[in-house]
Amino acid sequence: MLRTLHAAGTRFEVASVDEVDILRSLGVPGQDLLFSNPVRAREQTRGAARAGVYRFAVDSVDELHRVAEEAPGSCVYARLSTGDRTSLVPSEGKFGVDVAGAVDLLVRARTLGLVPYGITFHIGSQSLTPGALTGPLADVHTVLARLISHGIRLQMVDIGGGFPAVYDAPVPSLAAFGRAAAAGLAQLPYPVEVFAEPGRCLVAEAGTFRCRVIGVAQRPSGWWVHTDLGVFNGMMEVLESGGDLRYPIWDGRGSATRRSWHVTGPTCDGQDTYARDVALSADLREGDELFIGSAGAYTTVYASRFNGFAMPRVVVT
Known part of the structure; x- marks a missing residue:
């Protein structure tokens, strides 16, 4: 660049x-x-x-x-x-x-x-x-x-x-x-x-995060999808903006039936949630992929190994 x-x-x-x-x-x-x-x-x-x-x-x-x-x-x-x-x-x-x-x-x-x-x-x-x-x-x-x-x-x-x-x-x-x-x-x-x-x-619009679903769960607060990407290894601006900065998110499954999901990261920190009420495939499961668009700015430069989780690998195409 x-x-x-x-x-x-x-x-x-x-x-x-x-x-x-x-x-x-x-x-x-x-x-x-x-x-x-x-x-x-x-x-x-x-x-x-x-x-x-x-x-x-x-x-x-x-x-x-x-x-x-x-x-x-x-x-x-x-x-x-x-x-x-x-x-x-x-x-x-x-x-x-x-x-x-x-x-x-x-x-x-x-x-x-x-x-x-x-x-x-x-x-x-x-x-x-x-x-x-x-x-x-x-x-x-x-x-x-x-x-x-x-x-x-x-x-x-x-x-x-x-x-x-x-x-x-x-x-x-x-x-x-x-x-x-x-x-x-x-x-x-x-x-x-x-x-x-x-x-x-x-x-910003030149970068897309590609991450993996590590688990899904239904809780009293709603349906949660846990990914190997989180606030502390790339999505810090969600915290900085109080959640006002909303990234476009889609999944690789592409099912016609949709569900509202909260998208959260792999750490045990309660702040490690980077999207709420996102419409994604209702049948998401472990191993599926999520894509986060407009991720080319202020993402990997903020990444750390908090809780021991890996930082993103950058691939230029």
């Missing part, structure tokens, strides 16, 4: 030096990377700078000083807090400053010998609301306008990611997000280079 994207001319956003090293091994120069994790261990910034990375996100004064010390002369871009809570897999709340905080950071950057380079935000993962871009872009406008009075003109706006993939229901088109972004960007006080960080929407 990374080779294909590199050949297509994309650049990349990273969150760790390990990701920097993976991309450099594929021929991507450090100069083509954005380090958007706004709080890094000191050695992460140092290692990335040595690899040629020169653009770093920040959202605190402490981080600004670490960048100045470990990557002097670098470009920095401030992370805005969006306050949006409309995404299915919330990823906001941990990072970000308000408009005044962003202005302060970028003005301070210049006094530390850094280049005030840009501004970024993220509307949350698997957003279903193109309008979620409107408020953050209005804040970006305010930041850019206020910085003019300090003699600072930014070069870049990074609108982040969050663009949705299709799971068990239709989602807004990427064009809808594009129109919302274009409308906000058109209002900025001067032109900037615009970056985006699509991830899930590029790869």
Whole structure:
């Protein structure tokens, strides 16, 4: 996937030096990377700078000083807090400053010998609301306008990611997000280079889990199908989303008679259930196969050997 994207001319956003090293091994120069994790261990910034990375996100004064010390002369871009809570897999709340905080950071950057380079935000993962871009872009406008009075003109706006993939229901088109972004960007006080960080929407629908039924049971709570796939070896986002992220699931038996099933994993943890009330063949039995679609994003990378169960094997076709 990374080779294909590199050949297509994309650049990349990273969150760790390990990701920097993976991309450099594929021929991507450090100069083509954005380090958007706004709080890094000191050695992460140092290692990335040595690899040629020169653009770093920040959202605190402490981080600004670490960048100045470990990557002097670098470009920095401030992370805005969006306050949006409309995404299915919330990823906001941990990072970000308000408009005044962003202005302060970028003005301070210049006094530390850094280049005030840009501004970024993220509307949350698997957003279903193109309008979620409107408020953050209005804040970006305010930041850019206020910085003019300090003699600072930014070069870049990074609108982040969050663009949705299709799971068990239709989602807004990427064009809808594009129109919302274009409308906000058109209002900025001067032109900037615009970056985006699509991830899930590029790869989710390319992956399918193939798992085995290890047992079925009827209980007072309903019919349960136990599989060798579970939350802790690939389906963690079901927990992260409170069950709102619903994967398409079908079975290899394909019987005309259907039954509502709860689909659960192999561990003894009570949270290890990744789907409820799914219509599957009524005569499912041990040894049958289930297929979970749209599993190409945020699945195997979360997998562990919790309770001693194996992690999924990845097969590329």
